[in-house]
Amino acid sequence: MTAQEVRLCGLLLQEHFGEVVAKVGTHLLKSGAQNLRTIIHETGISLDLVKKSLCVLVQHGTCVFSSGRKAPGSPTEYRTSCDRILRILRYPRYIYTAKTLYGDTGELIIEELLQRGDMTMSSTVKTVADRLTQNMEEGRSMDYSEVSSAFSKLVETHFLQRCPPMAGAGTKDSGTPATPATPAIPGTPAAPVSTAPPTPESFPDCYRVPHVTLIGRGKRRLSNEDGEDQRNAKKTKMDSETHGDEGIYWQVNFERFHLHFRDQAIISAVANKLDQTSSEIVRTMLRMSEVTTSPTATCTKPLSANEIFRSLPSSYNIPRPILDQYLTLLVDDPMEFVGKAGESGGGMYVVNLHKALANLARATLESVVQERFGSRSARIFRLLLRKRHLEQKQVEDFAMIPAKEAKDMLYTLLSQNLVQLQEIPKTPDYAPSRTFYLYTVNQLPTARMLLQNCYKTVANLIERRLFESKESKRLLEKSQRIEAILASLQASGAEPEQLTEVEEMITAPEKQQLEALRLHINKLDSAENQVDETIFLLESYVNSTMSVY
Amino acid sequence: MSIYLTRRDRLQGGPTLDPVTLWRYNVKARLRLEFCFHRVTGNTDVFEQQWAHEELLCRVTGGEIKELCQQFPHGITDQVIQNDMPHLEPQQRAMAINKLLSLGQLDLLRNSSGLLYRMKDMQSTSKMKGSDNQEKLVYQIIEDAGNKGIWSRDIRFKSNLPLTEINKILKNLESKKLIKAVKSVAASKKKVYMLYNLQPDRSVTGGAWYSDQDFESEFVEVLNQQCFKFLQSKAEAARDSKQSPMVQRNSSFATSHEVWKYICELGISKVDLSMDDIETILNTLIYDGKVEMTVIAAKEGTVGSVDGQMKLYRGVNPVIQPTGVVRTPCGLCPVFEDCHEGGEISPSNCIYMTEWLDF
Numbered sequence: 001m002t003a004q005e006v007r008l009c010g011l012l013l014q015e016h017f018g019e020v021v022a023k024v025g026t027h028l029l030k031s032g033a034q035n036l037r038t039i040i041h042e043t044g045i046s047l048d049l050v051k052k053s054l055c056v057l058v059q060h061g062t063c064v065f066s067s068g069r070k071a072p073g074s075p076t077e078y079r080t081s082c083d084r085i086l087r088i089l090r091y092p093r094y095i096y097t098a099k100t101l102y103g104d105t106g107e108l109i110i111e112e113l114l115q116r117g118d119m120t121m122s123s124t125v126k127t128v129a130d131r132l133t134q135n136m137e138e139g140r141s142m143d144y145s146e147v148s149s150a151f152s153k154l155v156e157t158h159f160l161q162r163c164p165p166m167a168g169a170g171t172k173d174s175g176t177p178a179t180p181a182t183p184a185i186p187g188t189p190a191a192p193v194s195t196a197p198p199t200p201e202s203f204p205d206c207y208r209v210p211h212v213t214l215i216g217r218g219k220r221r222l223s224n225e226d227g228e229d230q231r232n233a234k235k236t237k238m239d240s241e242t243h244g245d246e247g248i249y250w251q252v253n254f255e256r257f258h259l260h261f262r263d264q265a266i267i268s269a270v271a272n273k274l275d276q277t278s279s280e281i282v283r284t285m286l287r288m289s290e291v292t293t294s295p296t297a298t299c300t301k302p303l304s305a306n307e308i309f310r311s312l313p314s315s316y317n318i319p320r321p322i323l324d325q326y327l328t329l330l331v332d333d334p335m336e337f338v339g340k341a342g343e344s345g346g347g348m349y350v351v352n353l354h355k356a357l358a359n360l361a362r363a364t365l366e367s368v369v370q371e372r373f374g375s376r377s378a379r380i381f382r383l384l385l386r387k388r389h390l391e392q393k394q395v396e397d398f399a400m401i402p403a404k405e406a407k408d409m410l411y412t413l414l415s416q417n418l419v420q421l422q423e424i425p426k427t428p429d430y431a432p433s434r435t436f437y438l439y440t441v442n443q444l445p446t447a448r449m450l451l452q453n454c455y456k457t458v459a460n461l462i463e464r465r466l467f468e469s470k471e472s473k474r475l476l477e478k479s480q481r482i483e484a485i486l487a488s489l490q491a492s493g494a495e496p497e498q499l500t501e502v503e504e505m506i507t508a509p510e511k512q513q514l515e516a517l518r519l520h521i522n523k524l525d526s527a528e529n530q531v532d533e534t535i536f537l538l539e540s541y542v543n544s545t546m547s548v549y
Numbered sequence: 550m551s552i553y554l555t556r557r558d559r560l561q562g563g564p565t566l567d568p569v570t571l572w573r574y575n576v577k578a579r580l581r582l583e584f585c586f587h588r589v590t591g592n593t594d595v596f597e598q599q600w601a602h603e604e605l606l607c608r609v610t611g612g613e614i615k616e617l618c619q620q621f622p623h624g625i626t627d628q629v630i631q632n633d634m635p636h637l638e639p640q641q642r643a644m645a646i647n648k649l650l651s652l653g654q655l656d657l658l659r660n661s662s663g664l665l666y667r668m669k670d671m672q673s674t675s676k677m678k679g680s681d682n683q684e685k686l687v688y689q690i691i692e693d694a695g696n697k698g699i700w701s702r703d704i705r706f707k708s709n710l711p712l713t714e715i716n717k718i719l720k721n722l723e724s725k726k727l728i729k730a731v732k733s734v735a736a737s738k739k740k741v742y743m744l745y746n747l748q749p750d751r752s753v754t755g756g757a758w759y760s761d762q763d764f765e766s767e768f769v770e771v772l773n774q775q776c777f778k779f780l781q782s783k784a785e786a787a788r789d790s791k792q793s794p795m796v797q798r799n800s801s802f803a804t805s806h807e808v809w810k811y812i813c814e815l816g817i818s819k820v821d822l823s824m825d826d827i828e829t830i831l832n833t834l835i836y837d838g839k840v841e842m843t844v845i846a847a848k849e850g851t852v853g854s855v856d857g858q859m860k861l862y863r864g865v866n867p868v869i870q871p872t873g874v875v876r877t878p879c880g881l882c883p884v885f886e887d888c889h890e891g892g893e894i895s896p897s898n899c900i901y902m903t904e905w906l907d908f
Contacts, residue, residue: 269868277794325795334841335868364872366838371875375837383836400769400833450874457879460888460896467897520906530873531880537872 001082004455006030009085011462016088017056020045024053025080028063033079054078060117061163061251087254089458089532094257098159105150108132110159110252118163118249121151158256158291163249255295262540263290266356269363270330270337277316278326282337284311285351296547298354304345335359354544361447361541364534368450369418376401377409381418381441389422389438410439418446444545451538458531465524472517479514482506550575683710687718691728691742698731698741771817772830777839779803779811780864802843802861805831831862841865878905 006029014022027043028034034042040050057063062084065076091114099107108128113119119127125147132142154160263286271279288311289300309323318326327349330338336355342348362385370378379399384390390398396406413419424436469476485502506514555571690707691699705715719742722728730740780803787801809827812818834840840862847859874880878901879888888894896902 272866272870273868275788275794322793325793329794329798334843360869363868367869367872368875368880371871372881378838379833379836382838386836398829398832399836400773400829402766453880453885454874456885456888457874457877460879460899461877463890463896464899464902516907523906527877530876532873534873 001029002452002455004452004459005082005086008089008455008459008462009082011459011466012085012088015462015466017053020049021053021056024050025057025062025085028057028078028080029082029085033066033069033077035075035077037075039078060084086455086535089528090257090536092529093261093532094252094254097257097260098154102150102153105132105147106154109147109151109154113160113250113252118251120246120249121148124250125151155250159253160250161253161256163251165247258536258540259290259295261536262353262357265360265537266337266351266353269335269356269360273335274329274333277318278330280313280316281308281323281326281330282351284308284313285338285349287311289351293353296544299339299350299352302341302348302350305347305349306345308349309346357537357541357544358443360537362443364537365418365443365446365450369413373409373412376405377413380406380409381413384419384439384441385443389440391436391438395439414439417449444542447538447541451535451542454531454535454538458528458535461524461528461531465521468517468520468524472513475510475513475517478510479506683708683714684718684721686710687715688722688727691722692744694741694743696743696747698743700739700741704742768818769830769833772812773833773837775812775815775817776808776827776830777834777864779808780834780840780862784864798863802863805860805862808862828860831860834862838867839864878902 006026009029010022010026013025017025023043023045024039027039031042036047036050036054039054040047043050045053054063057078057080058065063078063080065078067074067076069077094114095107095111098110102109105128108131109124112124112127112131125144129142129144129147132147136142151160263283267279267283267286270282285300285303285308288303288307293300305324305327308327309320312318312323324347327338327347331340331349336352336359339350339352340347341350366378366382366385369381376399380395380401383395383399387398392407392410395410396403399406401409410419414421418441420440420442422438422440423430424438425431426434426436482502482505486499489498489502550572555567686708687704687710690704694703701712701715701719704719705712708715710718719728723730726745728742729745730742732740783803784801787797790797790800792800805824805828808831809822809824812822812827831840831842835842842863843861844858845861878899879885882888882899882901884894888896888899890896
């Protein structure tokens with residue numbers, strides 16, 4: 001929970017949930033577990049608002065509550081963690097992945113679940129069907145069963161999972177799906193619960209789709225803009241049909257998405273390094289071991305060459321001996337993506353996940369040094385990564401860089417803390433003339449440092465975006481008003497002259513400014529996504545090393 | 550004869566000499582002549598018989614010592630000389646040894662059991678004829694330093710001579726073309742001295758990459774590019790050949806010997822490059838991440854194999870594209886550490902961002 005992480009989380013919460021939630025959230029992040037009274041006292045926010053903010057946070061899974069540490073009867077304590085909030089940055093990527101895998105239906109399901117935190121299956125299906133129907137042509141509507149089947153597919157491949165039921169939360173009214181406007185208040189837990197929150201996976205029914213009776217089609221929204229939202233909310237409240245899945249809330253399984261991203265990264269790295277066919281083979285191997293490998297495994301379960309041959313997509317019609325050759329080449333590659341684990345079944349092969357992540361992280365570090373300091377500094381960096389400890393003279397000789405320049409580059413890298421100095425004394429008094437000074441690079445601490453820098457970068461980008469919008473607030477408001485006027489005029493059938501007159505209320509330079517602003521904000525948005533890719537790689541690498549110990 | 554010579558001189562009014570002294574000189578000269586003649590012809594025994602009868606006129610001692618030395622090339626001790634010539638008194642022995650030492654024909658060494666006398670090489674003694682002891686000492690030290698040469702301060706330590714003396718001697722020796730000064734590449738102000746006819750060691754001149762103490766970076770760069778292009782074109786040719794993947798990969802490899810031949814044929818290098826030099830260049834390509842290397846076992850005798858192994862090099866593609874964070878200004882910002890909201894440098898007024906957004 002570093003300062004950069006807290007800052008970034010604060011900004012993300014502010015963007016998605018508003019000022020109050022952001023304040024409460026950051027306060028909890030900074031001070032650890034606290035009970036309600038302390039939060040109210042320290043943030044100075046009224047009880048009502050604090051309660052609502054906590055509800056929002058719990059709904060989205062960012063905050064967990066447990067009974068007090070001091071004694072079983074003491075008030076509940078609330079705790080947040082950074083990881084869950086940082087996932088907000090990655091929402092666009094999740095939605096895009098769902099779209100590529102399961103089409104528009106999948107995309108909307110994931111989007112709804114991400115927005116609402118957790119929902120029952122029936123409500124999700126209904127909402128998604130309504131949205132899809134809205135976008136379809138007149139006269140067509142989306143059938144519930146299609147959406148349900150998409151939902152079930154998502155559950156089968158573990159992208160969605162059940163929320164773990166709260167122990168002792170029987171008084172929770174779970175009838176209505178919680179919306180941000182009317183949060184369900186978590187019931188006061190009477191019985192003491194274990195301090196560690198149960199993981200979703202520890203429940204056997206985690207991925208079981210309940211038997212839900214959902215018959216019907218999506219309803220098209222009426223084209224009445226203003227009263228629409230309220231009407232919808234009223235509708236859901238009055239919708240008291242039970243569908244047999246009360247109390248079963250579903251949430252997005254972020255870990256599974258992360259595994260998917262990791263696989264994507266490995267496949268694209270293989271495609272870059274070797275060729276398309278090898279990457280297809282690795283993709284097949286990873287697909288086959290999707291659900292059998294635990295998230296923290298060092299490598300996948302061994303797969304025999306026969307199995308791989310059978311599971312290859314039919315479009316790649318490669319004969320068996322060629323497949324063997326490709327596998328051998330993959331094993332021999334210095335990057336060690338694939339390893340051989342035995343000879344039975346024509347050769348047992350595994351994908352070395354942790355090693356692949358380490359290699360990708362190393363490539364990331366090298367690319368950062370290259371872009372920031374130049375290719376010769378990158379040469380020195382790679383040299384030190386390979387050879388571990390080297391003296392100044394040796395660095396110059398191996399890298400074939402003149403002594404003066406090599407010294408300069410090494411000192412720059414040292415000042416940026418990318419390279420460390422190890423002293424080995426010859427005499428006990430550490431006299432400088434009688435000590436060896438060796439340069440070295442430690443991959444893991446450097447990766448952590450770079451990760452923090454990435455967090456700071458994203459926070460900077462968000463802040464810049466907010467600043468840009470604030471600068472042009474007046475302009476934006478004006479354009480919004482004009483759009484609203486235009487739309488209402490169009491709806492009530494005005495003449496073209498009136499429309500043009502209204503349009504001309506925005507002058508040309510203002511239009512240009514608006515355009516530029518739009519471009520800027522888009523650029524900043526896409527930059528955030530790009531930095532998030534780096535964050536993902538580095539985070540996975542750091543987590544993979546942690547789980548070993 | 551001497552009486553006649555002296556009388557004649559007196560009559561002629563020239564410088565007079567005591568006849569006895571004159572006679573002594575004559576005898577000495579004659580003896581010397583005879584001795585030299587006999588020594589050259591190897592008949593010192595004959596000379597002894599003729600003139601050193603009963604040791605009346607002269608005595609042959611030095612030659613015997615020299616012969617003994619020649620018999621024992623790694624040196625003889627005082628004891629050995631005594632054993633061989635028991636009739637010699639220690640004083641005379643010492644005198645003879647001193648004479649030989651001063652003539653530079655004998656080397657005085659010390660070992661654990663005492664002093665050793667060793668025969669000096671005839672060649673080197675002829676060179677140093679006319680130089681004095683100090684010069685000889687300095688020359689000795691420089692010779693011992695061999696290929697790497699020795700710095701003037703080290704000479705001073707070893708010989709315990711003052712600096713001015715050393716400089717004079719060094720200038721002397723240089724003018725005689727016995728030693729030369731070579732500038733070291735490690736410290737450009739340092740000069741090391743070595744014998745005139747020796748090739749300086751690689752560590753001093755820096756080898757093929759240095760010319761006159763300057764590291765030739767452009768030369769290294771050019772070689773770098775050429776090697777990389779060669780390996781890359783080979784890899785592309787292999788990829789386009791559309792054969793089975795194993796064959797493709799194997800044909801994209803090049804041995805270090807092949808690369809060496811290619812570079813030699815290109816003729817971009819004025820200096821002759823050895824295979825080791827090419828391997829250092831290829832190593833820098835590995836550190837650039839453009840090339841990878843494997844070692845395979847090769848039969849002894851195949852061209853380019855060293856100790857039964859061959860190094861193979863292959864051009865590779867990078868594993869990932871430049872990572873996301875470096876596409877933003879913050880990733881490359883030189884004042885990243887100083888940037889805070891509300892400060893002088895903050896995201897809101899960052900000029901790098903402004904430029905990047907308008908790009």
